[in-house]
Amino acid sequence: MSAPKAPAKPAILSVDDDPGVSRAVVRDLRKRYGEKYRIIRAESGDQALETLREMKLRGDAVAVIVADYRMPGLSGIEFLEQAMDLYPVARRVLLTAYADTDAAIDAINVVDLDHYLLKPWDPPEEKLYPVIDALLDAWASSSHHPAEETKVIGHRWSERSSDVREFLARNQLAYRWYMSDEPEGQRLLSAAGTDELRLPVVIASNGDVLVEPTDAELADKLGLSTTLSEDFYDLVVIGGGPAGLGAALYGASEGLRTVLIERRATGGQAGQSSRIENYLGFPDGVSGAQLADRARRQATKFGAEVITARDVTGLEINGSARTVRFDDGSSVDAHSVILATGVSYRQLSAPGLDTYTGRGVYYGSAVTEAARCSEQDVYIVGGANSAGQAAVYLSRGARSVTILIRGNSLEASMSYYLIQQIEKNPKITVRTCTEVVGAEGDDHLERITLRNRATGEEDTVDAQWLFIFIGAAPLTDWLGDVVVRDGNGFVLAGPDLPSEGVTPDGWPLDRAPHHLETSVPGVFVAGDVHAESAKRVASAVGEGAMAVMFVHRYLAQQ
Ligand SMILES: Cc1cc2nc3c(=O)[nH]c(=O)nc-3n(C[C@H](O)[C@H](O)[C@H](O)COP(=O)(O)OP(=O)(O)OC[C@H]3O[C@@H](n4cnc5c(N)ncnc54)[C@H](O)[C@@H]3O)c2cc1C
Structure with missing residues (x-):
């Protein structure tokens, strides 16, 4: 009996029409990554697409695609655009000559590019490998998710089907979509022992079937953390947008036992942006999904716990503990809390909408x-x-x-x-x-x-x-009268709290509240939910980091 075939190594694909450049890229890639990855070479966009299609049929994994910008036939951008449809989680690098940089940057909006690399890339140890290392890391953490083979069967015009797809996409969980009125969708429904009456149906990679699942059921089944590991933390951050992720990252990296609670998907509003072009450090722009993915990995790398699909519905003050309550009635206590719940789109009102x-x-x-x-x-x-x-x-x-x-x-x-x-x-x-x-x-x-x-x-x-x-609009009704909010529901803090004396009305301490501290000592606010905030990614991240500094001051004074 022959031994079972080892799974093919994931691939790094390089496409360049200049044979000399193509060989040089492949040589450098092979030298460093050849042991763990298959290095595949193509000499035109069409040839590379053909290769990708064959690999897709075989079920092979592709980790990184490196494409030359200027090629006859399909340009690097056109090729990457089509490659994205076949391998959406593969990381994408564009290779450009100096003279093409502007054109490449302009075109970057079209493909969700991870990096563009100038030719020549010598020495590769400095210019090529750090880029590819980071992209392989990013790919490994997103694509090996247990949800790789998840199938969603739904109706094309169903609100919950669309919601489920958005939940999966925003949480970077790869899935395949099947319409319930097409033959493949019907085949899957019957294989799952269910029908079109209750949609969507989600089939996890291990074959488990979820009919009309809630976000929490999906998160649980597909491997997102939904359960807190402790019952007391130094810091609970509510909301996983840029402000919350910033706060969690700085909190955890500075030694605070930190948990972040997100009701839907980390990234918040920014995670829904197709391309953020005005965030410092990303001259070519960055998609919201990428920014969220990187920020979440960075926060967890420093030890922050990130919990998804849990809705915070209450905040209570119990002596020095701040109690955060969830929609299922459970709760967690902490020394301090950062409110980073952002804002949501307002509903448009018109008959029929x-x-x-x-x-x-x-x-x-x-x-x-x-x-x-x-x-x-x-x-x-x-x-x-x-x-x-x-x-x-x-x-x-x-x-x-x-x-x-x-x-x-x-x-x-x-x-x-x-x-x-x-x-x-x-x-x-x-x-x-x-x-x-x-x-x-x-x-x-x-x-x-x-x-x-x-x-x-x-x-x-x-x-x-x-x-x-x-x-x-900020969705802060759940805060009730616990913290002071303005007439539109935004949370007031520090010098903006209503005051007729030296300290705000009802404030229990001798000292004045810190800058981002709300009307409750130890409860801070950051980002879009903060009254008069700038409503920008950079300011939300900045306030998240600043709020942590005030948490330290608060804890030192306890
Ligand atoms: C499509 C789009 C494009 C944008 N483009 C840009 C841009 O190019 N540049 C720029 O600077 N800004 C941009 N913005 C604005 C920017 O995204 C926001 O200013 C920023 O995301 C605010 O961050 P935040 O963390 O304060 O709030 P949010 O991003 O709103 O995140 C708040 C998070 O808290 C969660 N949450 C809310 N309530 C609860 C609860 N009770 N329990 C648990 N979790 C909760 C929400 O689900 C959400 O994930 C854009 C916004 C949108 C919508």
Whole structure:
């Protein structure tokens, strides 16, 4: 009997039309990575795609793809764009000559590029290997997830099916999507012993079947941490957006026993961004998913516990302990708490819209739904950066993108760099002074009615895809009267707390509250949920780090 075949090593694929360069890249890669990875070489984008397709059919893993920018036929960018569909979690590097750098940077919006590398890369120990090492690390931590083979079977126009896909995508859990009314979907449903009446159905890699699962059930089954390992911490961080991840990272790295609790997916709003271009240290921009992935790995590397799919519903003060309560009634105690719960999109109100949420009407979700809008007409409501980014991103595949704004222009609400990208993009139109006043359809959105706010004129247009990015509201009702909030629900802190004397009203200590300290000593706030905050990734991360400094001061005074 022959021994079972060892699984193929994961691959690093290099594609370059210049045989000399191609051989040199492969030589350097083989020298360092040859033992653990197969180094595969292709000399054109088409040849590389063919190779990737064959590998996909065989079920081979691809860790990193290195593509030359300037190639005859498919350019490096065009090739990477198609390679992403085959191997979405493989890390992508573009090889460019100095003269092409600007063009490469411009084109980076198109593919979710991890790095661009200038030729020549000598010495590889300094220029090539550190980049590839980091990318292999990132790939290893995302792609070997137990959820690799997860299958989701759902209806194309079902709100919960769309929700489940977004939950998996935002938590970087790879899955394959099957429509329940197509033969493969039906085959899987019958193999799972269930039917189309209760969707979505999720089949985990070990064959376990979840019918209409909750986020917590999905998280549990697919290997995300949902249970706290201790019952007392130095610091509990509530919210896993940039502010919470920043706080968890600094808390844990400075020796505090730290746990971060996130209700849905780490990354928060930033995790939904197709490309953040104004965050320091990323001159070529970074996708929200990548930023979230890196930040989460960095925080856990320093020892922070990251808990997902747990909703915090209460905060209590029990002597010196701060008790954080969860929706299932359980709780955890800590010396200190950082509130980093951010904001959520406001719901757009117009007759019919609610009926089609998740069935043509989406709040955020542009990244998850993009593939389904291919060659279709898309409408986006909102004039801020989030709407602009979504328009640019969706225009890659959509036939047309129309941005609907109530005001006269984008200038008051959107960054200049995005306005420029929109102006240059022939697929994007901006319709000013316009609001959505109605939505109609059958089992999914089919038409929307638009009203011109200046003339009052209304017209109804065919529309299957409406993405809404309007304003943002803090969801802080669960805090009740425990901490002082402003009239819109944002949390007040430090010098902003209402005060008629030297210290804020009701403040129990002799000292004044620290800068990010709320009306409860030991409870701090950071990021978008903080009243008058900047609503930027950088400021949220900065406040998360600062809040930890004040936690140390608070603990030292206890
Ligand atoms: C599409 C989009 C694009 C953007 N692009 C940019 C950009 O290019 N540049 C830029 O600087 N900014 C950008 N922003 C803004 C930026 O993302 C936010 O300012 C930033 O994410 C705020 O971080 P935060 O941690 O304070 O809050 P959030 O990112 O909102 O994170 C809060 C987290 O807390 C969780 N949470 C809330 N309540 C609870 C609870 N009760 N229990 C447990 N968890 C809870 C939420 O699920 C969420 O994950 C963008 C925003 C969006 C939506």
